[in-house]
Amino acid sequence: EVQLVESGGGLARPGGSRRLSCAASGFTLSYHWMHWVRQVPGRGLVWVSRISSDGSTATYADSVKGRFTISRDNDKSTVYLQMNSLGAEDTAVYYCARDSGRPSGDLDHWGRGTLVTVST
Amino acid sequence: QSVLTQPPSASGTLGQRVSISCSGSSSNIGANSVNWYQQLPGTAPKLLIYSNSHRPSGVPDRFSGSKSGTSASLAISGLQSEDEADYFCAAWDDSLNGAVVFGGGTKVTVL
Numbered sequence: 001e002v003q004l005v006e007s008g009g010g011l012a013r014p015g016g017s018r019r020l021s022c023a024a025s026g027f028t029l030s031y032h033w034m035h036w037v038r039q040v041p042g043r044g045l046v047w048v049s050r051i052s053s054d055g056s057t058a059t060y061a062d063s064v065k066g067r068f069t070i071s072r073d074n075d076k077s078t079v080y081l082q083m084n085s086l087g088a089e090d091t092a093v094y095y096c097a098r099d100s101g102r103p104s105g106d107l108d109h110w111g112r113g114t115l116v117t118v119s120t
Numbered sequence: 121q122s123v124l125t126q127p128p129s130a131s132g133t134l135g136q137r138v139s140i141s142c143s144g145s146s147s148n149i150g151a152n153s154v155n156w157y158q159q160l161p162g163t164a165p166k167l168l169i170y171s172n173s174h175r176p177s178g179v180p181d182r183f184s185g186s187k188s189g190t191s192a193s194l195a196i197s198g199l200q201s202e203d204e205a206d207y208f209c210a211a212w213d214d215s216l217n218g219a220v221v222f223g224g225g226t227k228v229t230v231l
Binding site: 035037044045046047050059061062095097100102103104105106107108109110111112113 | 122152153155157159163164165166167170171172174176208210211212216217218219220221222223224225
């Protein structure tokens with residue numbers, strides 16, 4: 001069974017940093033691109049970033065470019081999201097999601113999410 | 121404000137057919153496939169429709185998707201109480217360096 005488990009959420013101060021992890025199991029992580037998507041509770045989904053299967057290519061939403069870094073360790077079956085210079089606007093539930101690999105670019109499995117709250 | 125436009129809400133009675141629209145542009149829906157996600161209250165999103173009209177295994181066939189030009193739609197026929205959820209459309213956007221863009225979501229209520 002495919003499982004994605006996010007961790008690392010919690011309270012962060014404005015201007016601070018947080019590192020999220022996504023532990024993957026039930027499939028071979030190195031075969032899949034991976035994404036982070038965030039959602040302010042009660043609001044819509046917002047795509048944050050994706051990383052290629054070998055980690056060589058990363059793409060970011062304009063809102064996080066230069067502040068967030070996505071990475072992966074296929075040997076550890078884990079994807080990371082390093083978040084720096086956090087602001088209140090980054091408060092959200094962060095989901096890790098697997099790219100199916102189909103040309104449609106759909107995200108076929110999602111974790112349960114981890115909540116990041118940026119506040120003083 | 122989301123790149124893809126969806127109505128904020130839709131409703132129907134049990135057994136009715138409900139349709140949700142998703143409007144985009146030539147750089148997203150017009151150029152790429154549309155995927156739909158269902159988010160039940162308090163849970164993570166789940167893939168509902170991929171590549172405009174394909175259902176992953178386990179998704180009931182009362183859910184169907186279509187695309188025409190720069191718009192797409194999701195239909196739920198034979199509405200069930202368990203279909204009460206938020207529904208999001210999504211597509212890659214070629215003008216945003218291939219970023220994934222989502223619609224704002226449509227809350228479906230079963231009356």
